[in-house]
Amino acid sequence: MTAKTRRRPPVLAVLSTAFIVLWLVLAAFPFLWTLWGSFKVQGDFFSRQDWVNALTGVHTIAETGGPFTGRGYYGAWVTKEFWRAAINTGIVTVSVVLISLTFGTLGGYALSRSPHRYAFWILIAALIFRAMPHITLVSGYLLPFFQLNVWGYLTTAIVVLVAINQPFTLWMLHSFFKSIPKDLDESAMVDGCSRFQAFRMVIIPVMWPGVVTTGLFSFLLAYNDFAVTATLLTQDNQTMVPKIASFLGTTQVQGNVMYAVSAVVSATVPLFLLVLFFQRQIVSGLTAGAVKG
Amino acid sequence: MPHRTFIWFILPSALAMLIFIALPIVSILVQSLFVENERVLVTVENCGPFGCQKEVRVDAQATAALQREHPLGRFNGLGTYGNRSHLAFSEIAAIWNARPTLAGFLSEVMTLPFYRALAFTLAYTAVVTPLVIALGFFIALAVDALPRMVKGPVIFMSLLPMMITPLIGSLVLFWMIDSNGIIGASIQALANDPSLSLKASATLAWITLFVYGIWHSAPFAFVVFYAGLQTVPQDTMESAMIDGASRWERVRYVVLPHLSPLVVFVALIQLMDNFRVFEPIVGFSAQANATSLSFNIYNDLRSTGTPLFGSAAATSVLTLAGVALLLTPVLVRTWRDFKRSR
Numbered sequence: 112m113t114a115k116t117r118r119r120p121p122v123l124a125v126l127s128t129a130f131i132v133l134w135l136v137l138a139a140f141p142f143l144w145t146l147w148g149s150f151k152v153q154g155d156f157f158s159r160q161d162w163v164n165a166l167t168g169v170h171t172i173a174e175t176g177g178p179f180t181g182r183g184y185y186g187a188w189v190t191k192e193f194w195r196a197a198i199n200t201g202i203v204t205v206s207v208v209l210i211s212l213t214f215g216t217l218g219g220y221a222l223s224r225s226p227h228r229y230a231f232w233i234l235i236a237a238l239i240f241r242a243m244p245h246i247t248l249v250s251g252y253l254l255p256f257f258q259l260n261v262w263g264y265l266t267t268a269i270v271v272l273v274a275i276n277q278p279f280t281l282w283m284l285h286s287f288f289k290s291i292p293k294d295l296d297e298s299a300m301v302d303g304c305s306r307f308q309a310f311r312m313v314i315i316p317v318m319w320p321g322v323v324t325t326g327l328f329s330f331l332l333a334y335n336d337f338a339v340t341a342t343l344l345t346q347d348n349q350t351m352v353p354k355i356a357s358f359l360g361t362t363q364v365q366g367n368v369m370y371a372v373s374a375v376v377s378a379t380v381p382l383f384l385l386v387l388f389f390q391r392q393i394v395s396g397l398t399a400g401a402v403k404g
Numbered sequence: 405m406p407h408r409t410f411i412w413f414i415l416p417s418a419l420a421m422l423i424f425i426a427l428p429i430v431s432i433l434v435q436s437l438f439v440e441n442e443r444v445l446v447t448v449e450n451c452g453p454f455g456c457q458k459e460v461r462v463d464a465q466a467t468a469a470l471q472r473e474h475p476l477g478r479f480n481g482l483g484t485y486g487n488r489s490h491l492a493f494s495e496i497a498a499i500w501n502a503r504p505t506l507a508g509f510l511s512e513v514m515t516l517p518f519y520r521a522l523a524f525t526l527a528y529t530a531v532v533t534p535l536v537i538a539l540g541f542f543i544a545l546a547v548d549a550l551p552r553m554v555k556g557p558v559i560f561m562s563l564l565p566m567m568i569t570p571l572i573g574s575l576v577l578f579w580m581i582d583s584n585g586i587i588g589a590s591i592q593a594l595a596n597d598p599s600l601s602l603k604a605s606a607t608l609a610w611i612t613l614f615v616y617g618i619w620h621s622a623p624f625a626f627v628v629f630y631a632g633l634q635t636v637p638q639d640t641m642e643s644a645m646i647d648g649a650s651r652w653e654r655v656r657y658v659v660l661p662h663l664s665p666l667v668v669f670v671a672l673i674q675l676m677d678n679f680r681v682f683e684p685i686v687g688f689s690a691q692a693n694a695t696s697l698s699f700n701i702y703n704d705l706r707s708t709g710t711p712l713f714g715s716a717a718a719t720s721v722l723t724l725a726g727v728a729l730l731l732t733p734v735l736v737r738t739w740r741d742f743k744r745s746r
Contacts, residue, residue, distance in 0.1 A: 251428025274424030
């Protein structure tokens with residue numbers, strides 16, 4: 112907006128700034144607080160006497176000798192074998208992103224280039240599928256998966272997450288492909304490319320920003336999932352989020368809550384880095400569906 | 405694009421959706437008509453030095469055999485839908501006859517698991533969706549007025565509550581409102597009531613979950629509206645100013661109409677996402693005070709011993725009916741637009 116329409120009376124400017132500061136505190140403080148607290152002992156982070164103990168670390172100093180301790184992290188990663196869950200999460204998310212993008216680019220491209228009515232109906236069906244609560248789908252899977260003996264494996268969770276991801280991936284990639292002029296692939300086909308060659312060698316190279324953005328959201332869906340991974344995986348194959356949930360069952364024991372706090376902070380770090388490096392793509396991805404579609 | 409090529413391109417994606425989204429719907433429809441096999445009981449006579457005793461035992465072998473033979477369980481027709489954990493027709497009728505006042509009737513109905521979950525799910529959707537849109541809009545207006553330099557970091561911090569795993573985000577807040585945590589302890593000190601706990605009362609638990617929902621989703625509305633604000637036509641804004649429109653009138657009559665398609669978009673996504681509210685209830689351990697439809701399904705599936713597939717499936721079917729009701733206006737509108745555009 113230009114300077115003239117932007118000028119604001121000072122009262123409004125102060126109010127607006129105060130509002131933003133308040134929002135930022137609400138948005139970011141819980142994470143800072145938990146990060147800080149994860150290096151304390153339970154007696155400080157969940158202090159019976161005074162929450163100021165979490166800042167000064169009275170019990171942490173008394174119990175461990177220093178103001179900060181890595182006990183929670185040691186307990187989570189080594190004693191409770193959180194590293195296993197981290198590896199599983201890595202396998203699941205990378206596979207889900209790669210397969211989703213392969214299927215999604217093919218399908219999204221076809222939908223953006225087809226003038227027929229069924230393309231519209233496929234998109235509408237995808238929208239309806241997008242609205243299905245994941246846990247209702249899981250309740251459809253469980254019994255068949257038990258019967259087929261495929262329950263509990265990472266592969267099963269990957270396949271299911273790819274499928275649940277498809278409606279969203281299709282919509283997003285479809286709207287990105289629409290913004291690429293049809294002339295581009297048509298001229299490639301005039302020059303003798305097949306449809307697939309035009310897609311592979313002409314369209315995909317100019318689509319990278321869209322593919323990266325969609326990949327980010329596929330990653331988030333797989334990484335953040337709880338409903339599917341908590342119900343379809345065995346104890347040994349658990350990914351990070353259900354593993355953290357299972358830590359909570361044993362919260363009564365002194366020190367165990369700090370395992371969960373440390374695990375939560377550990378699982379937040381990749382998301383934090385993701386936002387840090389891909390902020391622009393995330394913002395453009397969130398708006399792509401709204402502005403273009 | 406010829407039909408043949410189209411089919412080859414769409415096939416992997418369409419197959420994935422057919423097998424893992426469309427078929428499960430059929431699967432829950434079928435499962436909801438069955439209930440778990442009964443355990444096979446045998447009566448054995450134990451004779452000891454003090455005489456004979458008759459004892460009823462579960463015949464594990466025969467039960468397993470029955471389970472192998474009928475993995476779905478016994479056919480139950482629509483019985484599961486009407487039982488106490490779902491629509492509870494006979495219980496409702498009994499309560500209706502026993503309680504003359506409406507308030508008494510409603511509070512009794514709220515003890516039935518399905519209606520309890522439905523009430524919370526609807527309340528959550530109805531409260532969180534508009535507040536997310538309003539909060540997101542005001543954040544977008546305020547951020548848009550900030551100097552360019554601080555916008556990047558502000559947007560970065562604003563995105564965090566949305567990007568966080570829902571279960572983890574609710575745990576982070578849950579630990580802070582714990583009566584030994586920073587917010588919980590401060591509230592106790594402020595209210596001067598050491599027994600006050602956000603987890604104890606149903607009302608406070610509901611409010612906590614609503615606040616979490618707004619905190620989690622406001623960034624999404626904010627980002628969408630913020631992008632929309634960048635495209636507000638400047639000519640219209642300036643002419644509105646020249647015509648003497650106040651700041652608020654400009655927002656009301658120029659900015660809001662410009663953003664209205666985005667409001668519809670955010671509302672649609674939020675309705676779909678809020679209706680399946682689930683993780684926060686696990687994260688806040690709030691099941692004693694608030695359950696949602698999704699949580700009930702999860703609870704049935706995780707029920708100790710044998711999972712209650714029939715019960716979970718019936719709740720799933722009822723949930724999908726709710727989703728269909730929510731989506732109908734959108735679909736009717738899309739269909740009208742589509743017919744008009746042809």
